[in-house]
Amino acid sequence: MAYFRKVPSKKAKSGYTWSFTIETGVDPLTGKRKQTTRRGFATKKEAENAAKELSTQLENGLNIVDNKMTLNQYLPKWLEMAAKRKVKDTTFVNYQNVINFRILPVLGHVTLKDLNGSACQKFFNLLIDQELSNGYIKTIYKIFNISLEKAIDWDLILKNPLRKVDIPKERKRKYTVWKREELLRFLQVAKDENLDYFALFFVCIYTGLRRGELLGLKWEDVNFKNGNLHIQRNQTYLNGTFTYGSLKTESSNRLIKLDDETLNTLMQHKKRQSELKLLYGPQYSTENLIFSRKDGQPIHPTTLAVTFHSIMKKSDVPKIRFHDLRHTHATLLLEAGVSLKEVQERLGHSSIKMTGDIYAHVTEEMKSNASKKFSEYMQKNS
Template identity: 45%
Template structure:
């Protein structure tokens, strides 16, 4: 909206009116920009302002911003993280991107001007990562981050094309996830149930729902509908230098309601009885946050403490060593072996795309192969 002000008569140009109006925000910094022009009349002053704003828009669309012409790789990442990625990524993912850039990219290429980067220079950079012995998948991860920053530089008119497009990168091998069989899962649960009921219930939840660790540790009793046998997933536990806090799940599709079976319902009820007994013993010293899984005093569980307890229990149970996150893969694999569709597994895991689910679980287990053959034979034998 234009703002007009009458100019004192005694000015050198003899102008009588001043017009001020907001121009579009700066495309890189996001800062406010105002345009002011003077003229003999309100109308003329406003026309001058509008003409100046059009010139600014034209420059923003087609010219290299002089503030960015000599921007370095380090400065590009600083602006990219602050203006774009901080609002686009989940907090934990943002930190992973930030650490990878500051550890792997900026120390090597940070002082180079973005417009001086070329395909040969970046090919040598990728080759050096290969010679260092980094895994193809990690090199692809670093390249993806770098590509995203350079794409933003292209949009900001710093460069005309992204020099990483034509760089040859190692093809990552498909990850073979280690999962438990149904017998191994049951063995672990049976033995852990006798020694550590809280850990038993946590692992039972992971293997029977496919929830992520942060999602499990943030579950509240109010999230469980015992009558309709569902769990509402709407938060995740994060722990960093600022302490514990709850945040939204990894993606929008991670906000979900999943069905659970009678066995997990029984496990929850057994654990709730045990937890209530703990509350009675500790009374006032217990901090009740309605968390299903907490420390002895009701506080959130430190994620690494859970991992430590999980690894100890694996040794005792004598089952193959897997990561806690592999319980999620175990759940998905068992679901597919049981005949659940890929779409149903996608919904349970909270993947934003069925392609993600398909890529991760493209392998077909022996049990699934046998079941497919049996179904085919039964059909053609009718």
């Protein structure tokens, strides 16, 4: 059904033009009727003809899109109305994390009608610049793409802007890791330069934590009596704001056993931090972070990167990414004879296959050593 009315217009000779409003269905998200309005017709007859033509097009399947809904409004509703009913609980949590911590902080303010290929390409370029793995970027693309395809089904957009976006092809990365001697040299320089950052680097190297896991640690996560460290949150920094949310996967929430040297390093670090609390008084942050600035506030990722590269340069060791400390930890564990299953659990990988794929170069050496040891045993005293 169409509604017609006169609209005052200074440009028209008659002093007015005609417009019509026509119903185009029901919004699947709100349950409210959707309408579209067309203006600028010289006569009522022209408006009636245009309304009739549009009605025919609608009957033939034409989508009329005039939606000012933002991604902040749409994506949570998509999660609740569609995704939640189609995927497992663990997968749904992953969907939530990707949307809440990756997509919405950057694109949440954008309306569906303004979301275009250019904006989406800039978003994925940002993810690449943040050095996220190709596999994780592919996961973000997959979830975002599914949500936008459903927006088409719900007549909220006419086409999916992600179809014109290029993302990096998933490929196996060649990891650069440090040898044991290089690690020890780096830690010694870090200890001489800055004791607080020394503690951070030491715990990272001795646990293999991801950066977000490391910076999200709080003192209640450490059990000095049992020698355990509970990894249960992830710190992210986007658009000037620090947030603490869920970990990358369900298996990332884990309990790590700490050696005596790591526990002692944390105790000494806590003692220095207690002295800073007294110095700053009520100005000291109540976040209770293990690794923080002198006033207890979160460490900016850029500050961490600059400090890491500065100490790395002074240590005269091969240049690596901060994340490669994690790979160094895992590689040395395997070389020390720790089983692949134990390394998987320590790193928080979702499957042992993932661990094996990443560290295939090390496991091949382990297989060769095992074969050699077995042969030597069989030939012993023969």
